[in-house]
Amino acid sequence: MDLSPQQLLQFNGSDPSKPIYVAINGRIYDVTAGKSFYGPGGAYAMFAGKDASRALAKMSKNEEDVCADLDGLSEKEMGVLNDWVKKFEAKYPVVGRVVS
Numbered sequence: 001m002d003l004s005p006q007q008l009l010q011f012n013g014s015d016p017s018k019p020i021y022v023a024i025n026g027r028i029y030d031v032t033a034g035k036s037f038y039g040p041g042g043a044y045a046m047f048a049g050k051d052a053s054r055a056l057a058k059m060s061k062n063e064e065d066v067c068a069d070l071d072g073l074s075e076k077e078m079g080v081l082n083d084w085v086k087k088f089e090a091k092y093p094v095v096g097r098v099v100s
Contacts, residue, residue, distance in 0.1 A: 001028070001095055002096060002099045003021075003028060003097075003098055003099070004099060008021060008023060008051070008098055009050070012045075012048040013035065013038060013039040013042075013049070014040060019032040020032045020039055021049060021095065022038060022044075022050070022088075023051035023053075023068070023097075023098045024051065024056060024081070024084060024085055025051075025068075025085065026051065026068065026097050026098045027085075027094050027096075027098075028095050028096040028097060028098060029088045029094055030092055031092050033092065044061075046061055046063065050067070051067065051068035052066050052067075053067070053068050053069075054066070054073070056080070056081055057070065057073050057077040057084075058073070058077055058080075059080060
């Protein structure tokens, strides 16, 4: 399934009848099983319905970091991002990709 960033926003947990999706590096993961973390009021709710690559790499919850832009990240931050990818791949199914 291909979703634009706009379409991905529909899966942010605000509609309980829809799954919750988080994208990393353009790959969309169904994180509904972790809705206590990614759903409304969860510690990582700001990532839901978005590509959170930059924020995860920087270990940031700042709104401006919740985006797909990897420009200017350090080698260490890219390593952190790769660790997140491994965690997500082990825990959540990939359901699609973000396309512009």
